Structures are given as structure tokens and as C-alpha cells.
Amino acid sequence: MDIEELAGKLAAGDRRALARAITLVESRRPDHRETATALLQRLAQQGRQALRLGLSGTPGVGKSTFIESFGMMLTGQGLRVAVLAVDPSSARSGGSILGDKTRMERLSRDPGAFIRPSPSQSQLGGVARRTREAVALCEAAGFDVVLIETVGVGQSETMVAQLSDLFLLLLAPAGGDELQGVKRGIMEMADLILVNKADGDLKPAAMRTCADYAGALRLLRRRPQDPEGFPKAMCVSALEEAGLEAAWNEMRALADWRREAGVFAAVRAQQARFWFAEEVRQGLLAALETGAAKLRMEALAGQVAEGRMTPALAAREMLALLGAEAGQGALPPSG
Template structure:
């Protein structure tokens, strides 16, 4: 482990001791845009790295109104009752106009919010492609270092950009609604191809029969696609986030997926590929920061943007001008 400044070293020890307040401070440090905070966060995560990687990482996405937060509240409560420590990283969409977000996930996950073996961290997506907050990876590592053995990552919703969650997690769960006819037409093929499992939610009461019918349609759709792994064909289950029905079967399948892939060394292999992607994503993030902060670029880009908008300068020429200014 690397040497740390005293305050950061104390924070690391508190995280390893499972102190929730310390974990919250560390995540805030990782999410900060201040250069000194970023430097401290990098040192902290490097120091804690040997104590990470032990959790089952599950990405959860779904169409709007599918009941993601209710289902996660139920699943998380089911897991803590089984003795797990569960971290929920709930990414809220940021406004494209104001940059603000509601961050209301704790109010929608009432049971987990007061569960001593659960930790909910809502964070704004800040316009990040993929619906995943820019620092979600770092937050995940910090939670693992604090002793959480299940990490659930809730994404903004279903769409082409949301597939980025597959580069964060070991298992990709897609929640769907019972009325499969229209939903099947609207869902993106790329999401289905990435899914390790589809769960039809709201399969309770009058919704039970439509949910089973929807599950059959989704299963038929999955048969058309080649499985992502020779070890695994994505199953379709029905669940109820309201009553908890079907959550035991859902978790059993996640554990089965984990056991099969871990036995072949595929979990570690997948994470190694994800880490390399993470590295390049951080490089791209730094380039974007340079674009926003470099004084020379900030001075010249308004004129370039105005010329492109007016149709007097080709976007390719303007892009080349900016690239040269960056030394690219």
C-alpha cells in the first residue's frame, strides 16, 4: 500500500473499520472536481485497492415506471436478511438545463434507508454517457473496502447509452413491465443482448397472469439472439417488488451465474477488461476537462462555435483547430 497523508490515512482506516460516515466522506472526495480532492481520492483508492473486488456487482436497469427503486428496496432487504451487506449506488439523471438532480432514492427505498446493513448512495449522472455517474466505479471500490459484499448499481433507464452499466458490473439485470406487446417493440436490441437476466416486475395480484405472458414473450425473443456466453443463457423470471415474490429465485440465478463464471476465471477476466476501459475513460475525462478549463481554448472556442453555427466554417475544420490546440 502507498504512503498517505495523515488525514487520508485516517480516512482509509475508518473505511476499513466499516464506518459509514467515513465512507460518505470518501465518496464525496471522489466525486469532487477540485484538483486537490481528486489527488487525495486517487491515493486513497490506490491504498484500498487490495481490499476491494470481493463483492457481487449487479447492474439494474429498466424502462421508466418499471419500479426499479421498489424492486431494489425489496431485493436489498431480502439480501440483508440473508446476512449480506448491500450497497446501492443509485444514479439520478441530471438536468441538461440546470445540471441539478433530485437525488430522491432514499425516499423511494424506505426499508433499505434504515437498514444498518445497507448503504444507499444517490449521485447525479452529471450528463455522463451511460447513465452512470462519473465516479461510480470509484464509489463501488470504496464500498467494497468498507465491507459491502453486494453492490447494486441502479441506472437512469433503458436506452443505448445505458449499456455502459455492463462495463461496471458482473451481472446485468433488465427489469420489464408485464404488458410485453408494446414494450417488446420499444426495447433496444443492444440492451437485450447485454442482459444476463430479464425480470418482469409487478407480477402480483391482477398483474401475475400478464407478467407470465410477458415472460414467455421475452424468453422467445431471447432465443433468437446468440447467448453472450457459452456458459449462460439469459433466463426470464417474474418478480414483485411490492410483495417480494420471486426474489429468491432471482438471486439464486445470480449466484449460479457467479459460480459458473468464477469457476472458469471469467469474473476476474471480465473485471480486468473493465479496468482497462476505466483507465481510458479517465483519460477521456481528463481531455474533456482540459477542453473546458484551458484558457487559450476557452478564448478561441466561442468564435469557432459561432462560425460553425453560422455555416461559414466546416465542423471538421473547427475540430481540427481545437485538436491542434490540444496538441493532438
């Protein structure tokens, strides 16, 4: 694949080129990785930026309906919207790709929208790293908003927060006055809590839930860089398409505020550092699985299994071979 040609098509907003480029960054083949790295470096020079919105919500809160209604509202304003997913648990198949598109049928047919399911790696870190590169590709292709959705499982929210400019938490109305099992730490990450299903019979419950969360958010320490009133809880109805513009206005206001305060760029820089370190860590570990290192690992593991060496002693030998003894860097002194 020719990088110049692909970059050109991407810059022109060609959706098939975008899909091909994402497939390229998701590939594990070393030559593909090399091409992907070169492509990303080339595109980074363009400096196009989208607003990156992270969205978390457990199954049942109406996430697909929300993304569809919210996305249609944005494309109705002439904005181009990409939807990506971070879902390490999804057993990816032709069926589930279809699934992602059928559960957002209208949006998937919208020429202003692009929907891409989660990459198929089983490790959360791998999924998130490749999604980060897909975000960069969507930006290069001129998308204005990139929505990165995740289901509220394990550490995936933390990863998505590291990919996002703003982090949205979608909730359903709660039955009573309890805060519905939102995991500790997730509420702290949210810039905007959206209580969905504020329609029909559920409207009163939604408003109560929203008030509960608004109260809880006031107890959290406001981020020093943010204006009064954030993080904020709001009611929306994805079904009746109500409250979506108001929510969008809040998102834009918060993003603008952060841009002016210089926080927006600073957070992106910190995130880039994070993903660099993550990529190095994972690359280093992957090197244990190939070539001479793999053979040596297997030989030492055999000695450990037979009880001839303790795990600690065998690890010490392996690390010495790798030039990574305790207290030394992994680089040779001349490095």
C-alpha cells in the same frame, strides 16, 4: 482529510466515512481529485470484492419496490448491500436525495444497507465514471452486493453494464403479446430478465410476458462463457416478495460459473481498461476548457465565426498547437 484515517474507517465499514469518501470522488476540485486518486489506489491493494449488479428498468416497472424487497431479502441473509444510481438527467437537490431514500424507506433504515443517489454531473460519462469509483469504495467498505440502478434512457444502460458483473433488466407485465418497447441492444445485454408484478390480477399477464421473453432470449446467441439456460427470464413480485430468492440463486450460480471459467475476472479487467480510456478521453477534452488552450480556442473560434477561417483550418491550427496533428500521437517524440 487524512487518507490513512479515511481508508482505515472505510475498511472498518464506517458508513459516514463511506459517504464522505464518495463525496470526495464526486468533487471536481483538482486537489480533491488528487486525494481521491490516491485513496482509490490505496484501497485497490486490499482486493475486497462485492458482486456488482446492474439494474435497468423504465419508470413504472416497480424498480424502487424491487430494490427495497430484494435488498431487504439480502440483508436478511446477513449480507451488506449498497445501492448506487446512474441518472444523468436527475436535477439533484436536497429534495431528490431525500426522494431516493424515502422511496426505499425500509431499506434506508436497514443497518446492513447503504443508499446513495446519482452524482450530480450533467454528463452521463462523468456520472458513470464517478459511480464506478463509488462502487470501489463500497467494496472497500466490505459490502457484499452493490446494486447500480439506472433508468432506461439513452446510453445509460451501456455505461451501467460496464460497471456490473451481472446486468438485470426489470420489466412490467405487457398488455398484449408484444415485447414492450425494450430498446434494441438492451435485451442483448441482460443476464437476467425479471418480470415484476407477478401478483394479483397481473399474475397471468406477467407469466405470459415472461414466457414471451424466455422465447425471445432463446433466439439470441448464448454467450459462449455462460451455462445452458442463460440469459434467463423469470417472474418476481417485489410487492409480495416472491421469486426474489430464486432470482438471487440464479445470479449467484451465474457469477460462480463465470468465476470458475475465469470470465468474471477477465470482464472486470476489460471494464477497467474501458474506464481508464474514458478517463483519459474526458481529461483531454477538459483540458481544452482551461488555461492557455481555452484562450486559444476562443481566439480561433472568433476567427471562424467571422468567416476568416474555415472550421477545418482553425481546428488544424489548434491541433498543431496541441501537438496532435493528424497522423501523429499527442506525445512529443521523446515522450
